[in-house]
Amino acid sequence: MNLIPALLVLADGTYYKGWSNNLSQTSIGEVVFNTGMTGYQEILTDPSYSGQIITFTYPEIGNTGINFEDTESKQVSVQGVITKCSSQKSYSWRQTTLWDNYLKKNNIISISSIDTRSLTKHLRSFGAMNGGISNEILNPRDLVDKVRQSPVMEGLDLIKENTTSVSFSWNNEFMTKWNYSCSKFPLSRKFLKVIVIDFGVKFNILRQLSFYGCSLIVVPATTSAHTICSYNPDGILLSNGPGDPSTASYAVQTIKDLLITDIPIFGICMGHQLLSKALNGLTFKLKFGHRGLNHPAGLLQKVEITSQNHGFAVDFDTSTESTELLQLTHFNLNDDTIAGLAHIEIPAFSVQYHPEASPGPHDSDYLFHYFVCLMKQRILYEN
Known part of the structure; x- marks a missing residue:
């Protein structure tokens, strides 16, 4: 898997540097966290996550791959994915494709090597807020401007x-x-x-x-x-x-x-x-x-x-x-x-x-x- 530098910026100016898949894009949404230890595939395809960037607090994501029996809708609903470690290999007799391949096929940008504990504690203290993931815009000031111009979740009919x-x-x-x-x-x-x-x-x-x-x-x-x-x-x-x-x-x-x-x-x-x-x-x-x-x-x-x-x-x-x-x-x-x-x-x-x-x-x-x-x-x- 080819990884390239990426940036995560929150609306309050907090930012984290990490690595992303090689999709060249910028994605903005409400940054939230999920504390589940399993079920990342179901989470990605749950329409209730539409408009949101998901932080997985469980550190290892993608290690059982992806199958086509556990999806919860016909499409991936999230705006982006934040992980501590995005597994480059997976092992499961049920898998049909790899985690990273699945994200790229569905045009979902991810960022890994993030201190997800620090990020989660920040969101707990200051609340869920808009944020952006980008591997195109690597200057925090430029990316936060785009984030602050985006509509917030309160008041959105999705x-x-x-x-x-x-x-x-x-x-x-x-x-x-x-x-x-x-x-x-x-x-x-x-x-x-x-x-x-x-x-x-x-x-x-x-x-x-x-x-x-x-x-x-x-x-x-x-x-x-x-x-x-x-x-x-x-x-x-x-x-x-x-x-x-x-x-x-x-x-x-x-x-x-x-x-x-x-x-x-x-x-x-x-x-x-x-x-x-x-x-x-x-x-x-x-x-x-x-x-x-x-x-x-x-x-x-x-x-x-x-x-x-x-x-x-x-x-x-x-x-x-x-x-x-x-x-x-x-x-x-x-x-x-x-x-x-x-x-x-x-x-x-x-x-x-x-x-x-x-x-x-x-x-x-x-x-x-x-x-x-x-x-x-x-x-x-x-x-």
């Missing part, structure tokens, strides 16, 4: 860039040899119709719903409630996605219209934030976000270890919605932000974290089962 342009049925079958769920539902018969509103959905959410007996129709984020209801769905899933939830007023209005139906609704990550806004909650930007595989979430001494990836959180303290109608089901036990809620009178619930994991622990898989139970209960009630 959903429209990551949602599907047309509705489609999800036909990809799950791989039973890798599936960890303990579902008792028949796997060959799809007996529940779920509409997935795509704000930047991960493939494993679709795989898990399929495993639990759901036939899926994925629709664009701008789809109206009338169109969604015309499919006569048994349930609606609000997917994960990137950007600032306060900019997606079109999605909030759609969810408000859906809430007056009796169709069960399940929100994940961005879906949780948009559902909360539809219930008159507020969202705010976290200082440096929650991104990793070991975040504790729970309530009343019941703890799940969860996979999380978000830079915004929900606030109901100043909400006009009566909290008597809402049950806060989970809190992030690191900082006490809201991590899950359910409406008492409406079959709607959501979580801030990723129950489908990929990567991450499987403690929260039961939420898909709960969603299925809500749909079956509605069907039984109507019949």
Whole structure:
């Protein structure tokens, strides 16, 4: 692998020198960090990372190569990659290509030999901020000027860039040899119709719903409630996605219209934030976000270890919605932000974290089962 000098500059003027792959380019985005020890391929292809440059705190990245079974979308969503050590060799019986080849094929610039511990501590102290990676501009003053001219994450609507342009049925079958769920539902018969509103959905959410007996129709984020209801769905899933939830007023209005139906609704990550806004909650930007595989979430001494990836959180303290109608089901036990809620009178619930994991622990898989139970209960009630 041919390495060339590169520069990482943050918006506050802090800079680091390192080495990059030989893509001649400059990339700017919000610099964030992920504390996971595994799953770098899933992270690269998670649409929720759109517009961001990922700092991997785990020092060795790329040593198991890349395969084409673990991707979470059809494209790499990140703006750039920061590592301590970018492995030039990889060893795995599942790999189909090398880490560096994969980055270059997808036109993603990386920078390695960075003190990622120092960078992470800086972001924790001063907050996630815009930054730039370049192997063309090696003068920090010149690069920081470009960084400061770029739009910040707060106020950006990135959903429209990551949602599907047309509705489609999800036909990809799950791989039973890798599936960890303990579902008792028949796997060959799809007996529940779920509409997935795509704000930047991960493939494993679709795989898990399929495993639990759901036939899926994925629709664009701008789809109206009338169109969604015309499919006569048994349930609606609000997917994960990137950007600032306060900019997606079109999605909030759609969810408000859906809430007056009796169709069960399940929100994940961005879906949780948009559902909360539809219930008159507020969202705010976290200082440096929650991104990793070991975040504790729970309530009343019941703890799940969860996979999380978000830079915004929900606030109901100043909400006009009566909290008597809402049950806060989970809190992030690191900082006490809201991590899950359910409406008492409406079959709607959501979580801030990723129950489908990929990567991450499987403690929260039961939420898909709960969603299925809500749909079956509605069907039984109507019949």
